Amino acid sequence: MTIDFGIVLGFKAALLQGLLMTLKLTLVCVLLGCVLGFVVSLARGSRNWLVRGVSRGYVEFFRGTPVIVQLFWIFFCLPLVLGVELSNFTSAVIALTLYMGAITSETFRASLKSVGREQLDACIALGLPRWTQITSVILPQAVIRAVPTLLSNCVSLFKESALVSAVGMADLMFIGQNISNNTARPIEVLTIVAVIYFVIAFPLTRAVSHVERRVLAKLAA
Amino acid sequence: MDYTFDFHAIGQNMGPLIDGLVMTIQLTIAANLVGVTLGFVIALLALSRWAAVRTPVMLFVEFFRCTPAIVQIIWIFYCVPILFDVYFDSLTMGVIALGLNLAAFNAEAYRAAIQTVPREQLDAGIALGLSPIQRIAYIVLPVAVRASVPVLITNGIGSFQQSALVALVGVQDLMYAGKFLATETYRPIETFTVIALIYLAVSFPVSQLVEYLERRRGAASH
Numbered sequence: 001m002t003i004d005f006g007i008v009l010g011f012k013a014a015l016l017q018g019l020l021m022t023l024k025l026t027l028v029c030v031l032l033g034c035v036l037g038f039v040v041s042l043a044r045g046s047r048n049w050l051v052r053g054v055s056r057g058y059v060e061f062f063r064g065t066p067v068i069v070q071l072f073w074i075f076f077c078l079p080l081v082l083g084v085e086l087s088n089f090t091s092a093v094i095a096l097t098l099y100m101g102a103i104t105s106e107t108f109r110a111s112l113k114s115v116g117r118e119q120l121d122a123c124i125a126l127g128l129p130r131w132t133q134i135t136s137v138i139l140p141q142a143v144i145r146a147v148p149t150l151l152s153n154c155v156s157l158f159k160e161s162a163l164v165s166a167v168g169m170a171d172l173m174f175i176g177q178n179i180s181n182n183t184a185r186p187i188e189v190l191t192i193v194a195v196i197y198f199v200i201a202f203p204l205t206r207a208v209s210h211v212e213r214r215v216l217a218k219l220a221a
Numbered sequence: 222m223d224y225t226f227d228f229h230a231i232g233q234n235m236g237p238l239i240d241g242l243v244m245t246i247q248l249t250i251a252a253n254l255v256g257v258t259l260g261f262v263i264a265l266l267a268l269s270r271w272a273a274v275r276t277p278v279m280l281f282v283e284f285f286r287c288t289p290a291i292v293q294i295i296w297i298f299y300c301v302p303i304l305f306d307v308y309f310d311s312l313t314m315g316v317i318a319l320g321l322n323l324a325a326f327n328a329e330a331y332r333a334a335i336q337t338v339p340r341e342q343l344d345a346g347i348a349l350g351l352s353p354i355q356r357i358a359y360i361v362l363p364v365a366v367r368a369s370v371p372v373l374i375t376n377g378i379g380s381f382q383q384s385a386l387v388a389l390v391g392v393q394d395l396m397y398a399g400k401f402l403a404t405e406t407y408r409p410i411e412t413f414t415v416i417a418l419i420y421l422a423v424s425f426p427v428s429q430l431v432e433y434l435e436r437r438r439g440a441a442s443h
Contacts, residue, residue, distance in 0.1 A: 066385035162289035186299035201287035
């Protein structure tokens with residue numbers, strides 16, 4: 001059999017549409033997931049044992065189960081539980097945001113911990129009010145330390161977003177698989193799909209190492 | 222909400238779920254054997270002096286790390302038989318796909334660990350007249366493996382969770398059994414909840430073990 005990548009060009013528009021869906025989904029879930037993750041990371045340090053327990057259970061559950069199982073659960077079970085119809089996009093956003101929230105909360109938690117105890121002591125010695133301690137001392141340092149890991153969380157989410165194809169959402173993977181089945185040209189089509197994912201994710205992982213070096217340099221200074 | 226829970230149907234069908242879990246665990250163990258050994262070889266090759274060796278190996282690693290696992294699995298299931306004219310059963314294909322993915326991630330863990338082996342130790346190896354193979358076996362390997370154990374276990378849990386993806390290409394693992402049971406019994410909530418809890422029950426203790434190992438290491442290095 002001859003391999004002819006030209007065949008994929010005929011489906012440029014469809015693949016582009018799929019890619020846009022993938023990017024849109026990733027972007028929405030990154031934003032929502034980071035906010036959720038930050039709130040959860042604060043909740044895990046709460047003084048109230050109930051808040052602490054619930055947030056820990058949430059994080060362990062979403063980190064301890066396959067994302068595909070989470071997606072299936074939310075696609076097939078959540079509408080039954082809530083008794084409302086959810087669009088594919090809404091379900092996908094809920095599922096991936098919950099996943100992203102769980103992994104970013106660990107990132108924020110680790111970076112909050114890395115802000116030294118003496119910083120807080122200094123705040124107290126200076127008589128800063130509690131709110132200023134958090135917004136002007138702890139938060140900026142925590143965020144800067146979290147940035148490289150957050151970026152690699154984003155890359156993970158971008159890759160995991162391909163799973164929504166399994167529940168019938170028309171993302172890049174879904175459209176690629178459809179074209180591959182209809183043209184019986186899996187080698188050309190699936191390879192191009194893989195290359196598209198690679199072309200986006202690879203520079204991002206490079207950016208992670210770049211940012212990591214800069215953050216380390218800045219912290220050392 | 223007017224849904225009445227009924228776990229009875231699941232209780233009666235535990236057999237297929239357990240068969241599925243056994244398949245999932247077999248897949249995970251086989252993929253980890255491939256990932257732990259091949260990953261080390263890849264890490265050594267990625268640190269090679271010759272660019273002709275280093276570049277293709279690095280490309281392999283980056284490709285597996287920067288594309289979705291589901292794309293890799295579907296690519297391997299559809300394209301490998303056509304390209305190489307070989308036909309394996311679906312379990313073998315699943316092990317190949319998950320094993321290669323894991324090997325790429327483990328290679329990075331080993332590479333980071335190998336780079337922490339102090340230069341002087343290797344110099345000492347040369348001074349003692351050890352051959353390159355002996356230096357790898359007696360100096361690099363023990364240090365690198367010990368330093369990378371937590372990451373290797375974390376990646377191992379990752380591959381356990383990722384193994385659920387092979388259900389999409391027809392391997393009869395836990396996820397496959399769950400999907401089948403959900404449609405068969407019309408009990409998606411109960412089925413998928415039980416499936417999720419089974420996955421959690423396996424990966425949670427292992428991730429706790431990693432945390433324990435890391436805490437102990439953190440304490441030891443102070």
